[in-house]
Amino acid sequence: MQVAKPVGRKAPALKYDILSALGVAALAGDKHRQRLVLRLMVLITTRYNWQSNELSIGRAEIARLWAVDERTVKRETAKMRSAGWLEVKRAGVKGRVTVYALNLEALLDETTETWQTIGPDFAARMQERHGGAGGAEADASGDPKVIPFQPRARSETTEGVWGQVLADLRSRFPAQASAWYEQLSEMEHQDGRVTLAAPTRFVADYVTTHLLPQLLGAYCVIDPAVRRVDVVPVKM
Structure with missing residues (x-):
């Protein structure tokens, strides 16, 4: 999948589409998945820098936003890293908080089954922008607004x-x-x-x-x- 960066003139629409897909996918899951995705969406909407792909926030501040204690923050962010949603960009050191990067490829992979639920126009738009299941992927070479990811290998002759x-x-x-x-x-x-x-x-x-x-x-x-x-x- 190639993930189009939400920057430029169409950035607001791209961001809303990604958040819409995340929300609908969360509601299709169990209560634990719903809560985990909602907490991630709060971090995205309050602290995430789309242009630099950085989420710079300390554990204490996350705890305030989520209305939980710091042990819960540690446990929940570990789940997000395990799922591949968050990646550590710069580890925290004394006086500086950890900086995370958002793995948009993994997040959009979570939502592909719900694109048609939102609507055929939404599914077509997401496939055109990002590829994914049933979508054609454009050549991203030379395009600074597209983040290329290694395509999945497909074997037509599996025995x-x-x-x-x-x-x-x-x-x-x-x-x-x-x-x-x-x-x-x-x-x-x-x-x-x-x-x-x-x-x-x-x-x-x-x-x-x-x-x-x-x-x-x-x-x-x-x-x-x-x-x-x-x-x-x-x-x-």
Whole structure:
């Protein structure tokens, strides 16, 4: 996915679209995910510098904004880093707070399934700007307003049971297959249990939380003996 920076004349519209996608995606999740995304949105709207991609704020100030104690801040920001939403840009030292960067690619990956929920015009606009599931990605070379990310590898000739499962998922759920399933590979398949490898912990957690029933169902169609599917990260 290529993520267009929300700068320039169209910056306000781009920012509203990103925040809208985050809000709708949060409401589609459980109460814990809703609260986590809401807290991130508060940081974005109050302290995030879109142009420099910096979130510079101390733990005590975050605690005031969230109306929680600093232990909760430490725990919740750790979850955001684990999910891939926040990255430490400059570690905090005595007298200076930690500076975070926002991983827009990971955040937009969280929201792709909700773009159509907001509306077909919104989905088309987001796909045109940022790529993603079902969207064409433009060449970003030489364009300072586009942040290029390494594209996901896609294998059309995956063999074995996983190859059949992936082909079925591509035919029935093309958006999810493009965004998520094509990043997985089969590590182990025996005694009714399948272990799939994901490139990052974020991908493994997302598939496990949101897509596991769909994934298990596809496996059972090809191999009825499968009773369990685990998705594990190859990189933490």
